[in-house]
Amino acid sequence: MIQLSEKHHEYWRKNIIIVAILLAVWFVVTYVQSWFAVGLNEINFFGWPFSFYMSAQGALIVYMVIIWIYWRYMNKLDAEYGVQEVEE
């Protein structure tokens, strides 16, 4: 059985926390936003009805940002907790 140190557990906890935060954002821009689409569409966003813009473009940009943040954050976390891979 692998003995995981307290540091390892902390690394995993931090991973879970960042995932939870990012998925909360993901949930809001996707589901909450489109649930209220009829009302949000009343808002004019640079010519677009707001919800239309979000579903057609805004949410996609947020998804890219989420993945980018996760990638950067986890790389930093790997180094901090000494579990990073050796570069070739």
Next chain:
Amino acid sequence: MSQQAGFSQKAFTQQLKRYYWLYTGGFFAFIALLAVAEQLGMGRRAIGMSFLLATIALYAMIGIMSRTLQVDEYYVAGRRVPAFFNGMATASDWMSAASFIAMAGTLYLQGYDGLAFIMGWTGGYVLVAVFLAPYLRKFGQFTVSDFLGARYGNVPRTFGIVSTILVGFVYVIAQIYGVGLITSRFTGLEFGIGVFVGLAGILLCSFLGGMRAVTWTQVAQYIILIIAYLTPVTWLGIKHVGFPIPQLAYGPLMQKIAVLEKKFTADPGEQEVRKIFKDRSDAATALLADPAKSYAEGKAALEKKAADLKAANAPADQVSAAEKALADYPKDIEAAKKKWTTEKGLSARAAPPREHAVAFPGKDEKARDLARRNFLGIVFCMMLGTAALPHILMRYYTTPSVREARRSVFWSLFFICMLYISAPALAVLVKFDVYSNFVGIAYADIPGWLLAWRAVDPTLLNIVDINKDGIVQLAEITIGGDLIVLMGPELAGLPYVVSGLVAAGGLAAALSTADGLLLTIANALGHDLYYKMINPKASTKSRLVVARTLLLMVAVFAAWVTSHKPGDILFLVGAAFSLALSAFFPALVLGIFWKRANKYGAMAGMAAGLGVCIYYMLTTYPWLRNVFGITAPIADYTWFGMAPISAGVFGFPVGMITTIVVSLLTPPPDEKTQDLVSSCRYPVLEGEVDTKNI
């Protein structure tokens, strides 16, 4: 590109960049050459043919150059595909004929409600990034079933193999169908022949080089498909918003469309046409109330009229017209019923134009609520399905490290969004063009190229002067979704060579997805079933021979099925997502995030999830109901009004809960399995399980 001592990932990436820049330049030169040839009088079919044959030859060349005899190369491209290029390959693996050809059409026809697919097919990558890609890469074998096998044992592995084949096969048929359609539209070849020409292209790519060849052709195919998609969008942008990146500026155009929609709703000519459709539909509804009586009466009336005219010595043309009407009358009651049902369906065209920007339209609160629920259902199923499709997950085994796998998900989504952000813009641009430049013109002024599409495929366009006023009304036009992308270049006033380019792009999209899927299916059989379960002692050489033989057999079988034109292709694509998420998502994600999940839970969860999903589709989808002879009303089987395509919204929770409950009721997994989970969670871990030896 063979593995050598002192191999440097950095130099390799540089070299790849050089190759693909050269390739892109060469492709532009080829387009320029054909453009000149067009000016010199080269015909449309010749241009279409040159594009298709040249690109297929190109993919084949890459495929042959990437041939390999090494297992690692064949299954995971040697695990040294840089994140950037794996992103491109994943993007073209992901974007199918449906994304390239049909997506903008769906948005054109459905407006806001079509955006469910835009969000669903991109947001899933967030789940891939945080739940699966890095962990599967660390696990580091060859297939998704490998993970299920190592984590849960052989029975869940078998479930994995069966689900992979089921999902992959359903999906690949749609791709080969797309290949046949594009080939036959642009070259005039028969559909069945088009299918086999495309098949030859697919096999040349993947047969000798497996994943390695598929990866490098997919990158090449991405470059072609994105150039093909963005060229008309850019030109239409210049035409309508005066800006070459209309993705950033089409908002105000939507307000202009809304004004036009109001105008068409109130326009007397439009109202007249819609009234005609409504009357025809009402008349057919009345006839259908008692078909036998209506049929006899209708026939008798026509016979009487013909006889009366003859008796009265009416002019010959009147007599022959009456006789023709009699001859055209349906042969029997069944035929008459069919004809009247079609007429009854015209009520759909009696409605005013659908408002593009309005979310969840419906006649009352209940209908609107149902539309909203189904919108969210589709988004949910497409997202979780994305994160469960084996041919996509497999791609993350090919990166050099866990870091690169995470980064690669970002690049995948980036390259996918290049097209997905453009599709809604294209739909709006085309709609504005049609509304402002075609509606209201005289029939004599309809451009010849538009009518030419009708000759190519009658389902693409139907335009008939219903109220005989010689003016085109919006209600008189029926556009097939596929036409939106296909006619983009001509709307923008571009030469036919760009239409040929669009065809090549559509072909690239369909071929790249088909490549990835066929390889996944063949690997499920050759690697998971044959090597891992039947003959673990097989030599490298015989493993590759088996893998290739199976690839060939699966491909020919899929093409054979496709050439029979099985119906309901679009439903089948959506169904693949619901099936994948019900079967794989709970077992994969819990397998990584919950050490307590055990093989009994996984078995029960996969079976229950998939079972519920299949049951819901069988009982609510008309075509499947027919096949299985289910006659009780659909409403009896419908839960919460969800459409069958979203069956995954039931399959997922059932699979999840079953996995958790059954796992808790049975003993926890052994230490070795728990160590495996720990090893997957950390990019480097002391004493980690070496997955190569399990």
